[in-house]
Amino acid sequence: MDSREELIERFLEGDIRALSRLISIVEDGDDAPLHEISERVKEKDERAKCLTVGITGSTGSGKSTLIGQLIERSAGRVGVIAIDPSSPSSGGALLGDRIRMGPSRAYIRSVSSRGGGSISKRTYEIARLLELFGMDLILIETVGAGQGEVAIAELVDLVLLVLTPESGDEIQYLKSGIMELADGIALNKCDLDGWEKTYIYLRNWYPDLKIVKTKALEGEEMDELLRSLQELADELKKKGELQKRREKRVKKWIEERMKGELIARLLDERKDEIEELAEKVARGDLSSKKAIQMVRI
Ligand SMILES: Nc1nc2c(ncn2[C@@H]2O[C@H](COP(=O)(O)OP(=O)(O)O)[C@@H](O)[C@H]2O)c(=O)[nH]1
Ligand SMILES: [Mg+2]
Structure with missing residues (x-):
């Protein structure tokens, strides 16, 4: 087993296996390597050049096929996060958890959505590792109609919706606000x-x-x-919207982490006191109202 330190060193040297190992660690809920790496990478440089795109749409619309094609054509390095719903889709074979060494050197990672909607709780952290690793393009594939797409928008620079002719998806998405x-x-x-x-319909409704x-x-x-994605990113950048989206997601993430830290510390410090108060209430020696008041002090 490599030590953490070694893994991080190798990550910084561009070792894709170290990236893979560190993603597993981060996926298991340990943020430490991410914090360590962020401090050591010239973050502003990395973030300025990496574009993160959410690719969403119904199962079978061709998202995985599309991603495979984009990988082949992209000039830079591509990182893919494929968020698997519980059932394996036909794209599983294409976008398995493996390292793909095409002309563009892509890294593909499947993560499970662990029952929490269609977005893995750790998607943000995994994308950050890919970004810090030096990917030029990150593609996040998500399935599901509804909350999944709403959540993905908070994690990416821009959202690409994949539709197919006469599937009726656009009508359904229209209603759920995904459009x-x-x-x-x-x-x-x-x-x-x-x-x-379908094309004319979309053109009319979304000029x-x-x-x-x-x-x-x-x-x-x-x-x-590929060109359109770049154009979209350039337009958003010009409007200052890209920066706004990025700042918003970093802020949300770090706020959540800090709150988590604080709650854990407080709970640890006052564990005995909480238990004591709870016992008093249980025995009828203290009212619940008083217990709550006392714990606030
Ligand atoms: N006819 C046709 N089939 C496609 C196209 N793109 C993908 N497919 C097929 O649609 C099926 C689902 O594709 P996949 O990429 O797995 O969809 P995903 O579930 O959205 O990732 C596969 O059998 C693909 O070969 C296309 O442009 N035309
Ligand atoms: Mg797929």
């Missing part, structure tokens, strides 16, 4: 009949959204999609 969270749409499977109708017609299976329009 409002999307920065762009990939209308995938445009090799299928009926794509025009301001970037909509790219794709055929992920054939690898068509993938350069166009």
Whole structure:
């Protein structure tokens, strides 16, 4: 077994196996390596160049296929987080927990959503490790209609929604407010009949959204999609929106962590006192109202 210190050293030297090991540690709930690494990486430089994109949509819409194509075409290093729902999807084989050494050197990681909606609780931390490792592009694949997409928007720079012709997804998403969270749409499977109708519908309802017609299976329009993502990021950057989103998610994360620390410390310090008060209430020697008042002091 390598020591923590060794793992971190190797991570900083660009060892992808050390990255993988550290992700496992962080995934298990230990933030220490993340804090240590953030302090040692020239963070501002890393963050300025990495783009994090949430790719969301129904199961079978072609998200994994699309991601595979983007990896092939991306000039930089790509990190992928595939958030698995409990049931394995057809994309499992493509986006398994393995290291893919294509021309662009991508790292793909599957994480389970652990029953907590469609987003793993540790997605933010894993994405941060990928960012600090020096990825140029991070793609986070999520499934689910509803809360999942809402949560993903808080973790990424921009959200790409993958729709397919005549699936009716757009109607369902319209109702749940997901369309409002999307920065762009990939209308995938445009090799299928009926794509025009869906495309026109989307164009009419969302004139301001970037909509790219794709055929992920054939690898068509993938350069166009990559370009669109970059354009979207540039536009958001110009408006100061990218920075705002990034600051918001760091703030939320660190606030939660600090609160957690504080609560743990207080509970530890006052464990005996709490137990004593609880026993008094249980015996009828103290009212619950007084116990609450006393613990506040
Ligand atoms: N006809 C067609 N099929 C596609 C296209 N893209 C993906 N698929 C197929 O759709 C199925 C689901 O794709 P997958 O990438 O696993 O979808 P995911 O569940 O959203 O990740 C697979 O059988 C793919 O081969 C496309 O552009 N056209
Ligand atoms: Mg998939």
